[in-house]
Amino acid sequence: MKRFALVLGLVCAGFSARAEVDIQEVTSPGGFTAWLVEEPSIPFISLEIRFRGGASLDAEGKRGATNMMVGLLEEGAGDLDARAFAEAAESIAATLDFDVGDDDVSVSARFLTETTDEAMRLLRAALIEPRFDADAVERVRAQIVSGIRSDERDPDAIAGRTFDALFFPDHPYGTPYEGTVDSVTALTRDDLVAAHKAALARDRVYVAAAGDISADELAALMDGLLGALPETGAPMPAETSVAADGGLTVVPFDVPQSVALFGHEGMERDDPDFFAAFVMNTVLGGGGFEARLMEEVREKRGLTYGVYSYLVPKDRAAIYTGRVASANDRVAEAIEVIRAEWARMAENGVTEEELTRAKTYLTGAYPLRFDGNGPIARMLVGMQMEGLTPDYVNTRNAQVEAVTLDDVRRVAGELLQPDKLHFVVVGQPQGLETAPGQ
Amino acid sequence: MLRLALALTLLAALPARAQDQVTTFTLDNGMEAVVIEDHRAPVVVHMVWYRAGSADEPQGASGVAHFLEHLLFKGTDTLAPGEFSATVAANGGTDNAFTSYDYTGYFQRVASDRLGLMMTMEADRMVNLRLGEGDILTERDVIIEERNTRVENDPGSIFREQRQAAQYLHHPYGTPIIGWRHEMETLDLDDALAFYKQFYAPNNAILIVAGDVTPDEVRALAEEHYGTLPPNPALGPRERVSEPVQLAERRLVMKDARVAQPYVIRSYLAPERDPGAQEKAAALTLLAEILGGGQTSVLTRKLQFETQQAVYTSAWYDGTNYDDTTFGLVIVPTEGVTLQQAEDALDAAVAEFLEEGIDAQQLERIKFQIKAQQIYARDDADRLARRYGEALTSGLTVADVQAWPGILQAVTEDDILEAARSVFDRNRSVTGWLMSDEEATQ
Numbered sequence: 001m002k003r004f005a006l007v008l009g010l011v012c013a014g015f016s017a018r019a020e021v022d023i024q025e026v027t028s029p030g031g032f033t034a035w036l037v038e039e040p041s042i043p044f045i046s047l048e049i050r051f052r053g054g055a056s057l058d059a060e061g062k063r064g065a066t067n068m069m070v071g072l073l074e075e076g077a078g079d080l081d082a083r084a085f086a087e088a089a090e091s092i093a094a095t096l097d098f099d100v101g102d103d104d105v106s107v108s109a110r111f112l113t114e115t116t117d118e119a120m121r122l123l124r125a126a127l128i129e130p131r132f133d134a135d136a137v138e139r140v141r142a143q144i145v146s147g148i149r150s151d152e153r154d155p156d157a158i159a160g161r162t163f164d165a166l167f168f169p170d171h172p173y174g175t176p177y178e179g180t181v182d183s184v185t186a187l188t189r190d191d192l193v194a195a196h197k198a199a200l201a202r203d204r205v206y207v208a209a210a211g212d213i214s215a216d217e218l219a220a221l222m223d224g225l226l227g228a229l230p231e232t233g234a235p236m237p238a239e240t241s242v243a244a245d246g247g248l249t250v251v252p253f254d255v256p257q258s259v260a261l262f263g264h265e266g267m268e269r270d271d272p273d274f275f276a277a278f279v280m281n282t283v284l285g286g287g288g289f290e291a292r293l294m295e296e297v298r299e300k301r302g303l304t305y306g307v308y309s310y311l312v313p314k315d316r317a318a319i320y321t322g323r324v325a326s327a328n329d330r331v332a333e334a335i336e337v338i339r340a341e342w343a344r345m346a347e348n349g350v351t352e353e354e355l356t357r358a359k360t361y362l363t364g365a366y367p368l369r370f371d372g373n374g375p376i377a378r379m380l381v382g383m384q385m386e387g388l389t390p391d392y393v394n395t396r397n398a399q400v401e402a403v404t405l406d407d408v409r410r411v412a413g414e415l416l417q418p419d420k421l422h423f424v425v426v427g428q429p430q431g432l433e434t435a436p437g438q
Numbered sequence: 439m440l441r442l443a444l445a446l447t448l449l450a451a452l453p454a455r456a457q458d459q460v461t462t463f464t465l466d467n468g469m470e471a472v473v474i475e476d477h478r479a480p481v482v483v484h485m486v487w488y489r490a491g492s493a494d495e496p497q498g499a500s501g502v503a504h505f506l507e508h509l510l511f512k513g514t515d516t517l518a519p520g521e522f523s524a525t526v527a528a529n530g531g532t533d534n535a536f537t538s539y540d541y542t543g544y545f546q547r548v549a550s551d552r553l554g555l556m557m558t559m560e561a562d563r564m565v566n567l568r569l570g571e572g573d574i575l576t577e578r579d580v581i582i583e584e585r586n587t588r589v590e591n592d593p594g595s596i597f598r599e600q601r602q603a604a605q606y607l608h609h610p611y612g613t614p615i616i617g618w619r620h621e622m623e624t625l626d627l628d629d630a631l632a633f634y635k636q637f638y639a640p641n642n643a644i645l646i647v648a649g650d651v652t653p654d655e656v657r658a659l660a661e662e663h664y665g666t667l668p669p670n671p672a673l674g675p676r677e678r679v680s681e682p683v684q685l686a687e688r689r690l691v692m693k694d695a696r697v698a699q700p701y702v703i704r705s706y707l708a709p710e711r712d713p714g715a716q717e718k719a720a721a722l723t724l725l726a727e728i729l730g731g732g733q734t735s736v737l738t739r740k741l742q743f744e745t746q747q748a749v750y751t752s753a754w755y756d757g758t759n760y761d762d763t764t765f766g767l768v769i770v771p772t773e774g775v776t777l778q779q780a781e782d783a784l785d786a787a788v789a790e791f792l793e794e795g796i797d798a799q800q801l802e803r804i805k806f807q808i809k810a811q812q813i814y815a816r817d818d819a820d821r822l823a824r825r826y827g828e829a830l831t832s833g834l835t836v837a838d839v840q841a842w843p844g845i846l847q848a849v850t851e852d853d854i855l856e857a858a859r860s861v862f863d864r865n866r867s868v869t870g871w872l873m874s875d876e877e878a879t880q
Binding site for chain 2: 154326373
C-alpha cells in the first residue's frame with residue numbers, strides 16, 4: 001500500500017506547509033482498486049464510483065437508454081420498490097445520487113459511519129439488482145420526456161444541441177444523451193436491462209472514498225458492493241474528431257439575449273502540451289475576472305454578464321470551447337471581440353506578467369480544493385478517470401510552474417485557430433448576417 | 439425500523455456538533471464577528487455581510503443594492519478598478535459577492551495565512567470606495583445583461599417575478615432583487631453612493647471567518663483592520679412597510695411561447711423565523727418536508743405514485759427572512775392533465791393530508807435526517823458560514839441559529855397540522871399558471 005502525501009505548501013514565499021492529504025491505494029481481495037483519504041474526525045464517508053463509457057454506450061436506435069436506466073437505479077431495487085427504497089435511504093440519512101454524462105455513469109454516496117452496512121446494502125441493490133418496475137419506468141419516462149420538451153424551447157439547450165450536432169455529426173457526442181421524445185417513448189424494459197449490462201461492468205469501474213473508513217474496511221466493502229457486476233460491458237465508442245469548420249450558425253429564437261457557444265478542435269488530456277494549454281486558457285478565458293475575454297467583453301465594454309472558454313478533453317474527442325450571452329443588438333460586437341482576442345493570443349501568446357499571475361493563481365488555488373470529504377473523493381475519482389497516479393497531487397503544481405513563455409506562445413499558435421472558430425448563436429442577433437464565417 | 443432506532447441512539451451519543459466549532463464576538467464599533475473553526479485544510483473563507491439588501495432600497499432605485507455590490511470591485515482611494523480581485527487571484531484565492539432581499543455579502547477563499555490581507559482590502563472598500571462615471575455606465579450595462587441572463591431569457595423567471603410582485607402588494611419583497619429593468623436603466627452614481635453611505639459601516643456589518651483559524655487570531659486581525667473604522671451614527675432601526683391584511687386570493691395566468699412544460703404554483707404568505715420565537719417557522723419547515731421533500735413525501739405519493747397526475751411536485755418554505763415569507767406548492771402535470779385539473783388535484787391532496795394527519799414514521803425519518811445534517815454540515819464550513827450570515831442579516835441571533843435544530847426536533851404532529859391550517863388560507867394566496875401561448879385556458 002503506497003502512500004502519497006500532498007503537502008499543501010505553496011510556491012510563493014510566506015506560505016507554510018501545514019496540512020497533508022494522504023492518498024492510499026487500496027486493493028480488495030476480489031481485485032478492485034480504490035483511492036482513499038482517511039479522515040476520521042467526522043463520522044461519515046463520501047464514496048464516489050464511476051463507470052467509464054456512460055451515455056455514449058447507447059445501442060444503435062436506443063438513444064436515451066443509458067440515461068433512463070440510470071434514472072431508474074434508485075426507483076426500486078432488490079426486494080424494495082421505489083418507495084421502500086427511498087424510505088430505507090431516508091431512515092439512515094444516506095444520500096445516493098446517480099448521474100450520467102457523455103463519458104461516464106457516476107455514483108455519489110454519503111452515509112454515516114454507523115450505517116455503512118445498510119447504506120452498502122442499498123447501493124449494491126441499486127447497482128446490481130435494479131427492478132425497472134413498469135410503474136417506475138413510466139413515471140421516469142414521463143419526467144424525461146417533459147425535460148426534453150422543455151429543452152426544445154430553452155436557448156441554452158438549443159445552442160448546445162446545435163453545437164454538438166455540428167461538431168460531432170457521426171458520433172453519440174452529436175446528440176443529447178437524454179434522447180428524443182420518439183426514442184425515449186420507444187424504449188422497452190429489455191432496452192433498459194441491456195443498457196444496464198452495457199454500462200455497469202467491472203472492467204470500467206473507478207472507486208474513491210474520503211472520510212471515516214479504513215483501507216481494510218474499504219477493501220472489504222468493495223467486493224460486496226461490486227463483485228456481482230458482469231466482467232465486461234459494451235465496447236467503448238469510437239474515437240472521433242471535430243467536423244465543424246470556422247463560421248457562424250444562427251438559430252432564430254425569440255429571446256432578448258442571444259446565447260452563443262463557440263469552439264474548435266481542442267487538446268487531449270494526455271498531450272505533453274496540456275499544461276501549457278491550460279495555463280494559456282487561464283489567461284484567455286478561464287475562471288476569474290482577470291482573464292482577457294472577461295476584461296475585454298465585460299469589464300471594458302459591458303457587453304455581457306459572463307464570458308468563458310474551456311478546454312474540454314472528452315474521452316473520444318477534444319474540443320476547445322466557450323460561451324457568451326449578450327443582448328441581440330450587442331452580441332455581434334461581443335463575437336467580434338472574442339474573435340480578435342483568439343487571434344491576438346494565437347499570434348503573440350501571453351506576457352511575462354500574465355504568465356506569472358496565472359501560475360500563481362493556479363498553484364495557489366489547487367490545494368484549496370481539498371477541503372471536504374465530498375470534494376476530495378470527487379477529485380480522487382476524477383484523477384483515476386484521467387489516468388493519473390496518486391503522485392499527481394505532488395507533481396501537478398510543478399507541471400504548472402514548468403510552463404514557459406515560449407511553451408505558451410508555441411501552443412497558442414498551434415491550438416488556437418481563429419479561422420476555424422465556429423459560433424452557434426441562438427436568439428435574434430442583429431448585424432451578424434454581414435459577416436458570416438469571418 | 440430497527441436500524442433507525444439504532445442510528446438514533448448512536449447520533450444522540452455523538453459529542454461533537456456543528457455549533458461547537460462556532461465562536462462569536464463584537465468589536466467596539468458594533469461590528470459582529472462569527473468564527474467557524476475547521477482545521478482540516480489550510481483554507482479560510484472570509485466574508486463580510488451587510489444588513490442591507492434590495493428590500494432596503496429607496497423607492498424608484500430598485501436594483502441599487504445589487505448594482506453597488508458590482509461597483510465595490512471598481513476601486514478605492516488606493517486600489518485600482520479590478521485590483522481587488524486581481525490581488526485575491528495573485529494570492530491563489532477566489533472572490534465574489536452576492537445580494538439578496540435582506541443582505542449583501544462579499545467573500546474570498548484563500549490560504550489561511552492570507553486572512554489579514556483580505557481584511558485590509560475588505561475594510562478599505564467598506565469606507566473608501568471611489569467611483570467614476572465611466573465605471574458606472576459600463577457596469578450598468580453588465581447588470582442589465584445579467585438581468586437578461588437571469589430573467590428575460592427565461593419565462594419561468596419572469597413568472598416568478600410577477601408572482602412575487604402579486605404576493606407583496608406593499609412590502610419591498612415584491613420588487614425583484616436585481617431591480618425592475620426601467621429603473622435599472624436610470625441608476626446613477628448618486629443612487630449608488632447614497633446607498634453605500636447609509637448602509638456600509640461596521641455597525642451594520644457582520645464578519646464571518648470559516649476555516650483553519652482560531653478565534654483569537656481572528657479577533658486580533660479584526661480589531662486591527664475593522665476595529666478602527668468609524669460606525670455610522672445615523673444608522674437607525676431597520677424598518678420597512680408591512681403588508682396590509684390580504685383579503686382576496688390573487689391569480690395570475692402567464693402565457694409565453696417559450697414554455698414547453700406548463701405548471702401551477704401556489705404560494706401563501708407565511709411567518710418567518712423570529713428571534714426567540716422560531717417554533718411556528720420550525721413547524722412550517724417540517725410541513726414543507728412532509729409535503730414535498732422527495733420520493734416519500736405526501737404530494738409525490740398522492741400525485742406521482744398513486745394517480746400519475748404529475749411529473750413533478752414540490753413544497754418549499756424558507757423561514758430565514760427579515761419579514762414575512764412564503765410557503766409554496768408546485769405541480770407540474772403529466773401530459774393530458776389540464777392546469778385546472780392539476781390545481782384541483784393539488785388542493786385535494788392537501789385537503790386529504792389535513793384529514794389524514796401525519797405519518798409518524800415519515801416525521802421520524804425527517805427528524806433523523808435533520809440530526810444527521812448536523813454531522814454532514816461539519817464537512818462544509820463555507821455552507822455553515824452562509825447559514826450564519828443569512829440568519830444574522832435576517833434579524834436572528836447566534837443563539838437562535840444554535841437553538842434551531844433542537845426546536846425542529848421538538849415540533850409535534852399537532853404543531854405541524856396547526857401551522858398548515860393557519861397558512862393554507864386561500865384568501866392569503868397567490869396562484870399562478872404558466873403556460874404556452876398556444877394552450878387554451880380551461
